[in-house]
Amino acid sequence: MTNDYRFEFRSYQRRFLRSLTTNHGKWDIREGIILRLTDESGKVGWGEIAPISWFGSETLEQALDFCRQLPREITDEIIFSIPDELPACQFGFESACEMGSGEWGVGSGGDNFITPKSSLFLYSALLPAGEAALNQWKTLWQQGYRTFKWKIGVNAIADELEIFELLIHTLPASTKLRLDANGGLSYEEANLWLRTCDNLKANPELPLEIEFIEQPLPVEKFQQMLELSTSYETAIALDESVATLRQLADCHQQGWQGIFVIKPGIVGSPSRLRKFCHQYQIDAVFSSVFETAIARLAALQLAAELSQNNRAIGFGIDHFFEQEDTWLQTLWNDL
Template identity: 35%
Template structure:
């Protein structure tokens, strides 16, 4: 799924055409690239099946070329197959000194950030419903009530953190309080066994009208078993981690259920857009807990992806800083997006 970014040799050397008497002169100018690291602390540690996540690290990029200035974000999650923060830092230091070098295939986050910093074209800005993020455990019951009161119509809950019987009891409480029409996404992050998935699918039959889908219930490599379980239960299963795995391109073509896409982890933006357009109706864009710069980068991809209508998973502003660029809300409207200022976020670092 990730694309090598060798094309950046062309993109990062901007062409400038100007007249000189009767001659037209074409010259190349190298951009100026700089970056700043960030280290963000979650207000409350994010509990998932992988453990607790307390600190988010990454980088903002600033690219200046041919009179244009743009911003991108590098936000690695190695557990999802991306480069590490240190690998990204090393490359960005090198790139700032020599912008002519290509981006290695092993650095998809760097590739995405650079491709979005100075895009070649933009699409019409759209508005999006946002899926509200629930915390793991019993706290989800109260937060679900709070989120639906604020207008959220889709909620995402991290599971695989506690014992299945405990989480099933909590889910039953959540469903009892949800307004009509509100749907749930359960995100197991590949933590379940096949037996646990089977138990959950049996349990969820009584709540089928409430469940939009389950994200990546089994580990990468068990896609065919997930497909069989989905067909047999009538409950949709989505691929998430598998979309950054070794057979991602295969599953993009063959998977018939929802596809959870984290664009900041997936390489060159235009190449990613070309691959996603044929399956846009099944794409669910998802956050990697980025700043407002990365949010803007991801939404620009979404704007160009015609036919994508699932609520986006970007209720991810649980940080003790002011780098998110927005407040928690059930909808991301064009008016709010217009107020997002990447330059201002850059200056805060």
């Protein structure tokens, strides 16, 4: 039986409290689309399209063009035939369907989305690039975070290695640290980082655990990352290389047995992601795309279902935005 929905949407902009700096550059404003589906019985499902075009999804304009060309009344058939070139749209519309159907045990009221962090998860907090990390971790530690991700490949490698040396001897003993290069290292730099981490792992006096280096090389250097993953003890996680379901399946087929960082907000169809993860039992870390609470609820639902190895999920990003409770409620009321 095909369901019919009344479809409404609105775009949004949220300014970061501080610029997010990665190898891809500086990011000051998060833009996206909030959508609402109302079925014939009046049940409401909320969804969010939060593309990151430089990471591998469609652009915001492509997503807006898609929403604008849709009729006010849409069906399941339309939703489940969204093309793979629009992965953030696939996620937003499918998750709205799931929410409206009650599959998550969530009602149609807006304030259901503003939920505290689930005790089912460990959260990884994102540290700012450069020296700012040396102080920022303290506040986050007091908030309960025990896993941190630090951006590398942003500044000169000699400077970053110096800061890294200070950071690892500053963080408490029970910390897990992830290094995220966003594909910004050369092959020689990646080897240097991996050798440095291996040497630290071999030091029994090192108080913390270096969990993995995330996406050390650009997407097109997959074979070199595959080689590096078997050459060092320090684990490598793919991120940009597996931004979408198509890329995820391709890297798995080519032999990647390491960690996959999955960003639900841009990976594509939730139903197809479930099928893939159940079939192959991959080692996945679920991570934020700096979405609002709407997409975050959908992403956490997937993480709860599909996480295998009790790895901290990368949703410790609240400190990059002002509290969104009032902002979201205003947006919903305007729809």
